[in-house]
Amino acid sequence: MSTHYQIVIIGGGSAGITVAARLKRSGARDVAVIEPSDVHYYQPLWTLVGGGRAKDAESVRPMAWVMPRGVTWIHDAASGIDPEANSVQLASGTTVTYDRLIVAPGIQLNWNGIPGLADAMGKDGVSSNYDYYLAPKTWENVQRTRSGTAVFHMPAGPIKCAGAPQKIAYLAADFWREQGVLDNIRKVMILPTPGMFGVKVWSDVLVDVAARYGFEVHLNSVVTSMDGAANTMEVKNNETGETQTLPYNFAHMVPPQSAPDWLAKTSLVDPASPFGYMAVDKHTLQSTIYPEVFGLGDCTNSPNSKTGAAIRKQAPVVVDNVMASLKGGVGAGHYDGYASCPITTSRKKLLLCEFDYDLNPRPSLKGVNQMKEITDFNRFKKVGLPRLYWDLMLKGRV
Ligand SMILES: Cc1cc2nc3c(=O)[nH]c(=O)nc-3n(C[C@H](O)[C@H](O)[C@H](O)COP(=O)(O)OP(=O)(O)OC[C@H]3O[C@@H](n4cnc5c(N)ncnc54)[C@H](O)[C@@H]3O)c2cc1C
Numbered sequence: 456m457s458t459h460y461q462i463v464i465i466g467g468g469s470a471g472i473t474v475a476a477r478l479k480r481s482g483a484r485d486v487a488v489i490e491p492s493d494v495h496y497y498q499p500l501w502t503l504v505g506g507g508r509a510k511d512a513e514s515v516r517p518m519a520w521v522m523p524r525g526v527t528w529i530h531d532a533a534s535g536i537d538p539e540a541n542s543v544q545l546a547s548g549t550t551v552t553y554d555r556l557i558v559a560p561g562i563q564l565n566w567n568g569i570p571g572l573a574d575a576m577g578k579d580g581v582s583s584n585y586d587y588y589l590a591p592k593t594w595e596n597v598q599r600t601r602s603g604t605a606v607f608h609m610p611a612g613p614i615k616c617a618g619a620p621q622k623i624a625y626l627a628a629d630f631w632r633e634q635g636v637l638d639n640i641r642k643v644m645i646l647p648t649p650g651m652f653g654v655k656v657w658s659d660v661l662v663d664v665a666a667r668y669g670f671e672v673h674l675n676s677v678v679t680s681m682d683g684a685a686n687t688m689e690v691k692n693n694e695t696g697e698t699q700t701l702p703y704n705f706a707h708m709v710p711p712q713s714a715p716d717w718l719a720k721t722s723l724v725d726p727a728s729p730f731g732y733m734a735v736d737k738h739t740l741q742s743t744i745y746p747e748v749f750g751l752g753d754c755t756n757s758p759n760s761k762t763g764a765a766i767r768k769q770a771p772v773v774v775d776n777v778m779a780s781l782k783g784g785v786g787a788g789h790y791d792g793y794a795s796c797p798i799t800t801s802r803k804k805l806l807l808c809e810f811d812y813d814l815n816p817r818p819s820l821k822g823v824n825q826m827k828e829i830t831d832f833n834r835f836k837k838v839g840l841p842r843l844y845w846d847l848m849l850k851g852r853v
């Protein structure tokens with residue numbers, strides 16, 4: 456069985472819904488979104504859930520609530536794409552064909568990517584803000600920790616919101632400072648990168664923030680395995696080759712990430728890409744292999760920081776270029792790599808990092824020095840950004 460739509464979108468997450476809403480506002484009539492989930496998450500809030508500043512329920516809405524009116528919701532999962540036949544295979548066994556395809560199924564969390572991580576997760580002081588059900592456990596663990604060793608880990612390779620592994624570290628440390636137990640806790644941060652952040656001006660600030668709380672920062676380092684029963688992990692410094700066994704009482708772990716396995720098997724992928732991301736032109740977001748296909752969000756190989764903020768700028772580009780291509784032309788949509796990462800540096804402050812492909816700072820707040828921590832944390836991250844997301848971005852208005 457096969458059904459045809461003019462525009463098919465795979466994924467009803469931040470990217471898929473934003474693009475669908477914008478397409479409808481641009482006059483597209485025949486749009487379908489393939490999305491298996493009944494709910495839609497605003498994932499940036501999970502940082503605040505883990506840090507005890509928001510409730511998990513605030514981050515979720517029914518999928519039917521966010522699906523734009525006039526768009527067909529195909530309540531199914533894509534399992535394959537045949538770009539030669541302009542068709543998408545669904546898990547149910549049916550096939551959908553398209554004139555234009557927009558690929559946006561997000562990123563895959565590889566909980567088995569570190570031996571022992573999947574077994575340890577959710578038990579004995581181990582949690583992760585990268586999952587709706589695990590983020591509340593982070594807050595339980597933060598409150599329970601009064602002494603011992605707390606580890607905050609970031610895996611190697613591209614991940615969504617590369618700032619999130621540090622955000623929770625500072626929220627937790629600030630809570631321990633308030634509780635008067637900060638100095639009783641050994642705080643270890645394990646980062647695969649040579650610095651705290653890709654943009655120097657903000658990396659320098661984060662060096663000071665980490666020092667302020669007394670973090671031991673292990674750069675160029677990765678966790679190679681975990682033993683949940685023994686509450687230990689093996690850490691390797693990729694520069695020196697040294698390894699050490701690190702005992703922990705609390706560990707905030709972020710899983711390694713990649714393109715979804717089924718997407719990585721399609722011919723839309725650059726075979727040279729080690730993580731299986733879809734190959735797109737980084738400015739037009741059009742497939743470099745099949746001109747009828749576009750991609751945005753966490754699933755592509757465009758070298759921007761994988762964030763919802765990037766999607767806000769990518770969505771109008773994709774819509775312009777898809778609409779123009781349907782008329783036989785070439786769209787003017789051009790994405791410059793803009794991304795934003797609001798790094799919570801305490802329970803009240805944040806560092807609003809905005810930058811482009813060339814890692815040039817791109818501050819957007821008038822009259823605010825974004826090169827330093829700003830104190831409008833509650834209003835901005837807890838109230839302002841979620842409102843921007845639910846009420847404007849997902850409705851295709853910004
Ligand atoms: C802890 C955390 C903190 C973050 N903080 C920030 C932040 O402060 N600022 C920021 O801008 N971004 C932040 N992000 C990143 C942001 O949430 C993601 O970049 C964004 O959600 C990616 O959008 P997406 O549409 O590509 O993927 P998603 O929003 O993950 O959506 C993917 C959708 O595809 C669906 N799907 C999956 N498989 C299939 C399939 N086979 N067929 C069809 N559909 C499928 C899923 O059900 C889902 O609905 C954070 C993320 C996390 C986890």
